[in-house]
Amino acid sequence: MRHTQLSTGRTFGIALDEGEDFLKQLITFCTEHGIRSGYLPMFLGGFRTVQLVGTCQPITDPDAPVWTATDYQTVEALGSGTIAWDEEASVVAPHVHVAVGLKGQGADGRTSHLLSAEVQFIHELVLVEVVQPAMTRPRLGPHRVPTLHFAPHTATE
Numbered sequence: 001m002r003h004t005q006l007s008t009g010r011t012f013g014i015a016l017d018e019g020e021d022f023l024k025q026l027i028t029f030c031t032e033h034g035i036r037s038g039y040l041p042m043f044l045g046g047f048r049t050v051q052l053v054g055t056c057q058p059i060t061d062p063d064a065p066v067w068t069a070t071d072y073q074t075v076e077a078l079g080s081g082t083i084a085w086d087e088e089a090s091v092v093a094p095h096v097h098v099a100v101g102l103k104g105q106g107a108d109g110r111t112s113h114l115l116s117a118e119v120q121f122i123h124e125l126v127l128v129e130v131v132q133p134a135m136t137r138p139r140l141g142p143h144r145v146p147t148l149h150f151a152p153h154t155a156t157e
Contacts, residue, residue: 009131040079040096040126064143
């Protein structure tokens with residue numbers, strides 16, 4: 001286990017509008033506001049289309065990550081995530097999980113890692129910046145899974 005105390009900075013309320021790309025807008029917002037570390041304690045709204053990690057095929061290696069996508073349309077969603085810096089690619093790397101209800105199927109649910117999503121109507125989220133320590137997402141292990149790591153704290157006293 002890795003753990004550390006987080007020092008937070010700014011907190012933002014964000015509303016994404018009809019047709020916007022959820023992850024692209026999140027990354028753009030972080031880039032424009034200089035956010036490299038943070039978390040999404042919650043978000044909610046609708047997605048016209050969404051891609052989640054998943055498969056309907058047998059999983060041959062239960063110790064390996066699943067990288068395939070499943071597609072859904074017209075869902076209600078709520079979720080949360082972390083934002084860390086991918087040093088290898090020099091980009092903000094959100095890690096977002098979502099629970100969605102398929103509106104046209106009696107709100108039947110799916111839950112997984114979010115790969116992509118297009119906003120339907122509106123999506124509301126809260127983003128909390130972490131100013132210390134820096135959070136990074138190096139690709140580790142035999143499957144090169146992006147994994148959250150914390151940089152050593154800088155003395156503030």
